[in-house]
Amino acid sequence: MSRVETARTALRPVDLARAAGVSTQQIRNYADAGILPPTPRTPAGYRRFDTRHRDALLTYRALVPGYGLDTAQAIMRAVHAGDLPLALTLVDAGHADLHQQRLSLRAAGEALEAVAKETPDTRETPDAKEAPDGTPQPATPPRLRIGEVAARLGVRTSALRVWESAGLLAPQREPGTHYRWFDPADVRDARIVRILRQGHYPLPQIQAVLEGLRETGSPDALRAAIAQRLAGITARATAMLAASGRLHEYAGAGPDAAT
Template identity: 65%
Template sequence: MRSREAGGQVRLRPVDLARIVGVSTQQIRNYADAGILPPTERTAAGYRRFETRHREAMLTYRVMAKGFGWDAARSIMQALHADGLPAALTIVDARHAGLHEQRLSLHAAAEALEAVAGQTSEMPGPPSSAMRIGEVAAYLGVRTSALRVWESAGLLMPQREAGTGYRRYGAADVRDARMVNMLRQGRYPLPQIRAVLDGLRRTGSTAELRAAIAERHAALDRTSAAMLEGAARLHRYVTEDLSVTEDPRVTEDLPDPSGSA
């Protein structure tokens, strides 16, 4: 049962908060214990007394998680309640800077990949012989186990020496390995990388490559927009007079993957 006290604050039970966003009352307790919610008072019987500011904190956390991610959103709220706004803004700024770095890296990767895609004959080292797996790994700066994983996923198809069975990487194989390495650094999933390479091998076209990069750009745009929404919600939480806000409702289900805080 909700009640309004002097100063306009609405008293809420854990079940009231839980119903606002569709989580369990245990999750509400977990949020409070983790510092995601501001400190709570307790009744003489030991029950937590939640107010409007706790409702707003919980909703702010969940909206921020859409763009910043659960871990960062949790850290922002904890820093805000424990150390104040400057500490929270430090984390917010770091996440925005990280997104900007991803955009710069994507742009650089796009240019590099276009160049690598057209290189079918360039070969590091002696041009008269193919490279073994250890040499390719050293050239790329990766482990040989990574090359084997990429081969198992159908991304690389090196030839095998007769008799010994050793892998031999020709110019096209090295090119493909370079592309896989770049795309993996850009966080592309293996199935998407396979589509890029299959298209390149089949037609010599970089259309699949361009499509993959465009999709990654779109994903970054979606994340940026969600972070903007989360930052706006955080601004509201730290500046509004929470005693006069109406009960907001979360219109989109956003389950916390941790099942708790």
């Protein structure tokens, strides 16, 4: 019997459950899913858990906040199958994805700042007209049809209709024909929605951003949304760092550590 074997201590399902703050049924589910190492059974059919299973359980629970349920499960299965390169590939992919999200969010923030700082009447404002008596008349803000807006933003008209149905856009309707007309403020809002959707923002959060921009006339709501996402990315990166340390300890402690 190896030194690792002699160091193992038998544990009950309830012991594992208490260590991770889950139910005993969840422990059984983890064992069946391959999240825990193979579990031998007694002659009576009861599972025999030990400290290997506790370490695997705590490693998996540490992986979830950073890598998500599916990836965490795949990592643990790869380790238990003896395929450490696959496990590390999944870890690397998680870090690469997070890095890409950070870059995309930074780019979205810069674009949003530029769009949000544009006042609705500063883009493509037509020249002022004169009345027959020569009196200057205020210029009428340009209005665009839905197809023109879609072409300018590089989206489908169906996307603009979906955003309108969700309450994100509120273009005016032409009397009689009921055609949609987008004024400069509507176009600005559509640009913001497009950028935020590219950053995978959910529609309710975009609604809050637009409401904040309309109420304040400033990009403060946009900055707050971006700061919230960046904080989430930082928290996830921190969780990944902690999980990587635990995974290294579990998978690299020795040839018998995860088998």
